[in-house]
Amino acid sequence: MAEHSTPKLAVWKFASCDGCQLSLLDCEDELLAVAGAVEIAHFLEASSAVVEGPYDVSLVEGSVTTPQDAERIQEVRRVSRHLVAIGACATAGGIQALRNFTAVDELASVVYAHPEYLSTLETCTPISAHVPVDFELRGCPVDRGQLLEVLSAFLRKRKPDIRTHSVCLECKRRGNVCVMVAHGTGCLGPVTQAGCSAICPSFERGCYGCFGPMETPNTASLSAALHAGGMDGGTVMRLFRTFNATAPAFEAASRAEEKGAGRL
Amino acid sequence: MAPSAPTDYHPVVLDRPGLQSLIDALVTDGRRVIGPTVRDGAVVYDEITQIGELPGGWGDDQGPGRYRLRRRDDDLLFGYAVGPDSWKRFLFPPVSTTWRAEVSREGVEVAPPAEVPRYAFLGVRACELAAIAVQDRVLVQTNYPDRDYAARREQALFIAVNCSSPATTCFCPSMGTGPRVGSGHDLALTEIPDPAGSRFLVEIGSERGAAIAARLATREAAPADREAAAAVWSGAAAAVSRALQADGLKDVLVHNLEHPRWDTVASRCLACANCTMVCPTCFCADFREAASLSPDHAEQHRTWATCFSVDHSQLHGGSMRWTTRSRYRQWMTHKLATWHDQFGTSGCVGCGRCIAWCPVGIDITEEAATIRATDGLTRLPAGATP
Ligand code: SF4
Ligand code: SF4
Ligand code: SF4
Ligand code: SF4
Numbered sequence: 314m315a316e317h318s319t320p321k322l323a324v325w326k327f328a329s330c331d332g333c334q335l336s337l338l339d340c341e342d343e344l345l346a347v348a349g350a351v352e353i354a355h356f357l358e359a360s361s362a363v364v365e366g367p368y369d370v371s372l373v374e375g376s377v378t379t380p381q382d383a384e385r386i387q388e389v390r391r392v393s394r395h396l397v398a399i400g401a402c403a404t405a406g407g408i409q410a411l412r413n414f415t416a417v418d419e420l421a422s423v424v425y426a427h428p429e430y431l432s433t434l435e436t437c438t439p440i441s442a443h444v445p446v447d448f449e450l451r452g453c454p455v456d457r458g459q460l461l462e463v464l465s466a467f468l469r470k471r472k473p474d475i476r477t478h479s480v481c482l483e484c485k486r487r488g489n490v491c492v493m494v495a496h497g498t499g500c501l502g503p504v505t506q507a508g509c510s511a512i513c514p515s516f517e518r519g520c521y522g523c524f525g526p527m528e529t530p531n532t533a534s535l536s537a538a539l540h541a542g543g544m545d546g547g548t549v550m551r552l553f554r555t556f557n558a559t560a561p562a563f564e565a566a567s568r569a570e571e572k573g574a575g576r577l
Numbered sequence: 578m579a580p581s582a583p584t585d586y587h588p589v590v591l592d593r594p595g596l597q598s599l600i601d602a603l604v605t606d607g608r609r610v611i612g613p614t615v616r617d618g619a620v621v622y623d624e625i626t627q628i629g630e631l632p633g634g635w636g637d638d639q640g641p642g643r644y645r646l647r648r649r650d651d652d653l654l655f656g657y658a659v660g661p662d663s664w665k666r667f668l669f670p671p672v673s674t675t676w677r678a679e680v681s682r683e684g685v686e687v688a689p690p691a692e693v694p695r696y697a698f699l700g701v702r703a704c705e706l707a708a709i710a711v712q713d714r715v716l717v718q719t720n721y722p723d724r725d726y727a728a729r730r731e732q733a734l735f736i737a738v739n740c741s742s743p744a745t746t747c748f749c750p751s752m753g754t755g756p757r758v759g760s761g762h763d764l765a766l767t768e769i770p771d772p773a774g775s776r777f778l779v780e781i782g783s784e785r786g787a788a789i790a791a792r793l794a795t796r797e798a799a800p801a802d803r804e805a806a807a808a809v810w811s812g813a814a815a816a817v818s819r820a821l822q823a824d825g826l827k828d829v830l831v832h833n834l835e836h837p838r839w840d841t842v843a844s845r846c847l848a849c850a851n852c853t854m855v856c857p858t859c860f861c862a863d864f865r866e867a868a869s870l871s872p873d874h875a876e877q878h879r880t881w882a883t884c885f886s887v888d889h890s891q892l893h894g895g896s897m898r899w900t901t902r903s904r905y906r907q908w909m910t911h912k913l914a915t916w917h918d919q920f921g922t923s924g925c926v927g928c929g930r931c932i933a934w935c936p937v938g939i940d941i942t943e944e945a946a947t948i949r950a951t952d953g954l955t956r957l958p959a960g961a962t963p
Contacts, residue, residue, distance in 0.1 A: 346871055474865060478850065478886040481936075485854035486671035486881055490617040490661060493936045495644045503849035503936050517617060528887045529901055531847045538642070538937045 320369035320468055323355035325389050327375025327382050328409055328437065332454035333400035334374050340457050350468055366392030370467045373446075376402040376409060378437045390444040395467050398440040399460065401453035405525050405560040408453075410437040413559055437559075448473060453523035453556040456508050477528040479503050480520050484511035492519055499539045499552060504530040504562070525557040532566035546570045586781035589795035590802050591766070593774050596654075597628045598793050599736070603697040608734065611667055612699035613657065618646055620660040622667070625699070632657055639744035639929070642938025649742075653775055655700055655768050658744035659928050663857035664698055664705055668729045669712065669881075675725070675864060677876035693725065697734040701762065703755030704747075706737060707926040708857035710761055714920045715860045725879075734785060737762035739806075740813045746929030748819040748942055754926040756813040764790060767806040778806040821942040822949065823923065827914040829949050834906065837956040838948050843902035845937050850883035852931035852939070853908060858924050861889065884908050909941060 324334055334356075338344065354364035371393035377383050390396055401407045412420055413436045421428035440446055450463050450473075459475055466473035476482075480502035484491070492498040492514050500519035502511065506527040513520050526532075532553070539549050550570035553563045591599065603610050604626060612625040615632045625631065636649040636656050649656050678687045709730070716723040717730065740747075740756040749755030758765040763786030767778040778798055781787045798806075853859040863882040866875060882889060884907045890897035898904045916924030925941070932940045 476886070476888075478883070478888075479848070481849040481851050482854060482881070482883060482886075485661075485851060488621070488662070488666065488671075490619040490621065491644075491851065491934060491936070494642060494934050495618045495646075495661075500936070503847040503851075527848075529848050531845075531901065534845050534847055534937055 320351045321354040321364065321367075322351040322464075323366070323368040323371045323389075323393065324353075324357075325355070325371060325373045325375075326357070327373065327386065327403065327440070328378040329375030329400065329402040329407065331374070333403075333452075333460075334372075336454045336457045336460055337372070340461060343457075343461050351464075368393050370395045370397060370464070373398050373403050373440050374400055376406045376437050376439055377434070377443055378409060379433055381432070383434065383443060386440060386443045395447045396440070396444065397448045397450060397463060397467065398446045399450045399455050401451065401523060401525065401556040403440045404449040404451055405557040406437050406439050408556055408558075410559040411554065412437055414554070439559075450475065451506055451524040452508055456510070459508050476507050478507055479527045480505045480507050480509065480511050480514075480524070483507045483509070484514045487511055487515060489514045492517055493538075493542075497542055499542065499544050499548075501535070501552060503527075504532050504535050504566075521555055522553065522563065523556045525560045526562035530562040532562055533569070536566060536570065586787055588778050588780045588798040588803070588806075589790060590798050591777045591779050591793060591795050593628060593654075593776070595793055595795065596777060599789070600626060600628065600699070602789060602792050603734070606695075606697075608695045608697040610697045610699055611664075613655070613660075615646065619644060620646070620657045622660075622662040622664070622698075622700075628654065631655070631700075636742055637744060639746045639933045640938070641746070641932050641940045642935055644933050651770055651775075653741065653768055653770060655738045655766075656742050658740065658742060658747055659702055659705065659930060661855055661930065661934055663855070663928075663930070664701065664709060665712065665857050665859075667694075667696055667698070668709065668733065669716070669723075669726050669860065669862075671881045673725060673879050675877045675879050677874070680873045680875070690724065693728040693732060695732045696729070697736060699736045699738075701735050701737045702740055702928075703737070703758045704749045704752075704926045704928045705857060706735065706758060706761035707749075707752075707754035708928065709735075711858045711920070711922055711924065711926065712860060714922060715858075734789075735762045735764075735782075736786075737765040737782075739765060739767045739810060741768060741809050743813055743817045744929060744933070745818055746932045747817050747927065748821050748929060749927040750814060750817050751819075751821040751823055751942075752923060752925055752927035753823075756817065757810050762786070767809050769802065769805045769809065776802075778802050819929065819942055821925075821927065821945055823913075826945060826949070827917050829952055830910050830914040830945070833948050833952060833954070834910075835955045836948050836951070837954055838944065838951070839902045839906050840956060842905050842939060842944055843900065845939055846901050846905045847937060848885045848901045848904055849936060850885040851934050851936060852941075853883040853885060854881060855930040855934045856912075857928060857930070858912075858926060859883070884911070905939075909944060912941070913945060 398404050463473045493500040498519045501522035502520035505522045506524040508524045536549050550567045553567035557563050600610050611622050613620045613632050614623050614630045620632050631654040633654050634649050634652040636647045638645045638647050678685050716726045737758040762782040765780040768775050861882045863880045867878050885904050887896045912924040
């Protein structure tokens with residue numbers, strides 16, 4: 314690749330914990346290759362030097378929760394050729410979107426001594442609710458291997474090879490014993506998108522759904538199976554209401570439990 | 578495979594220390610012995626070197642969507658029915674590298690294929706030998722053999738163990754594949770219960786098997802040993818409770834592609850693909866180039882894939898099977914119907930894994946029986962997308 318065409322990469326933060334950006338820093342050896350292949354032009358977590366836009370690829374972490382952020386994301390979109398939303402916050406609102414299930418004023422008055430100083434939006438929303446997004450990379454946090462895949466795909470101008478099927482495929486390939494079938498542990502793996510290499514079932518825990526809904530999530534059937542396994546409605550509701558609570562399929566599943574439905 | 582018929586050899590008897598000597602002999606020959614062992618609440622297949630690693634005294638309770646280990650009231654080493662693993666994990670691994678290449682000034686250099694491990698499989702069941710024969714048809718007896726599978730298969734030694742304790746999910750007699758081992762083995766063991774420690778009737782299935790048996794301290798089988806082994810065989814056959822009426826099933830299924838039962842099962846099916854992952858005959862795999870930021874290195878991986886994913890039927894313009902209904906139907910009709918046209922055999926050997934390991938307990942035998950019982954029903958209203 315000729316020097317003058319070294320692509321510029323920017324990393325932006327919205328309401329988030331920085332975990333996804335740290336996944337990029339955690340790529341150690343590969344990051345050297347990234348640094349060789351791209352000019353890291355805006356990445357405050359890694360360096361305080363900032364290079365002017367426009368940028369070839371912008372990685373955006375976090376959700377939009379304030380009026381200021383709602384404006385800033387428009388600016389980020391304007392200076393980015395490709396905008397990739399990374400992580401549960403940027404793709405589905407993240408854990409802070411739990412506030413969407415209740416009145417934000419009430420929450421603020423309980424949490425803050427002077428809620429009048431707050432300027433916050435009524436709901437917490439993913440990046441795609443504000444601007445067009447070129448790719449959404451799931452996970453809380455994102456998987457470093459998948460992040461490198463998406464980066465190299467955008468740098469090479471090809472489609473990222475990110476699979477949208479269930480976690481169960483990865484779980485079985487890895488040789489895990491299914492916690493749902495063999496232990497009776499509730500697991501969201503069958504309705505959750507792969508990408509994490511089935512970390513939780515590998516430690517005999519049920520999947521928490523942090524990669525969000527898979528391509529064709531049948532949450533009603535899984536909820537029925539969880540009930541049959543002895544889980545009550547509140548537990549099933551909370552299972553769907555964590556990192557991707559406002560991803561449409563998971564939100565519908567948790568709301569169905571709220572109304573006491575979903576009990577076949 | 579050695580051509581000699583098993584009848585050329587007389588069965589012999591091996592005691593428990595003799596079974597350890599068998600494992601030792603295989604290890605001495607440079608083989609990796611893979612056998613059953615208990616891990617995370619199930620009997621799985623893994624490398625073993627000691628009979629103490631076998632699931633001594635463990636059995637299992639299985640049903641649709643349910644598997645639990647259970648203590649037996651004896652200490653049989655092989656008193657379990659098949660668990661989530663099959664030998665596919667070793668002959669056709671979940672992820673393998675098909676090739677790798679380096680680019681340099683001199684050009685592209687493709688690395689030679691990695692050497693395959695020399696396995697000895699201990700505890701192979703009759704249905705599993707049948708499943709391997711099915712995979713042989715798909716992956717070896719074709720114009721485009723899978724080199725890696727063929728090499729692993731050729732090297733491997735098969736020490737079968739006849740089932741004594743089928744699960745409620747098993748239906749091998751319906752598929753003509755078990756529970757008694759008939760062919761494909763180098764040695765076939767039958768574990769004979771004995772309060773003083775079980776012993777094994779050893780039937781020899783090949784010259785390789787005979788050569789190994791000759792190195793062990795065995796004795797000629799006495800009539801009492803044969804009778805005791807026969808009791809194990811008939812007891813196992815009698816213990817199988819599930820059935821699938823296989824005759825004419827292909828016609829029934831292909832004539833009922835618009836049956837409403839496909840909608841019913843689709844409302845339960847998670848499209849999670851556990852059934853295809855645990856099925857010992859499912860062979861679908863993706864071949865994909867692995868991600869690398871370095872422009873000098875390329876490699877391709879073969880990974881277990883499934884007809885339950887939307888992109889399995891991706892063609893130009895989109896997926897052919899967008900609905901779970903069409904994907905479940907693909908899975909079941911492939912196993913039980915169209916496999917016959919493609920490979921001259923059923924794609925199902927009756928192991929029951931897909932029933933036990935389906936998180937919502939969908940039962941292929943029940944689905945097939947329901948469609949047969951209501952042959953000719955078509956869904957109403959017509960015109961919904963397939
Ligand atoms: S443990 Fe969870 S993710 Fe793994 S196969 Fe079972 S249901 Fe799927
Ligand atoms: S379809 Fe089910 S019962 Fe038949 S071989 Fe596959 S896993 Fe076993
Ligand atoms: S049933 Fe599906 S996964 Fe299995 S071999 Fe057929 S198409 Fe492949
Ligand atoms: S039949 Fe069961 S195991 Fe197979 S895809 Fe459907 S829910 Fe998953």
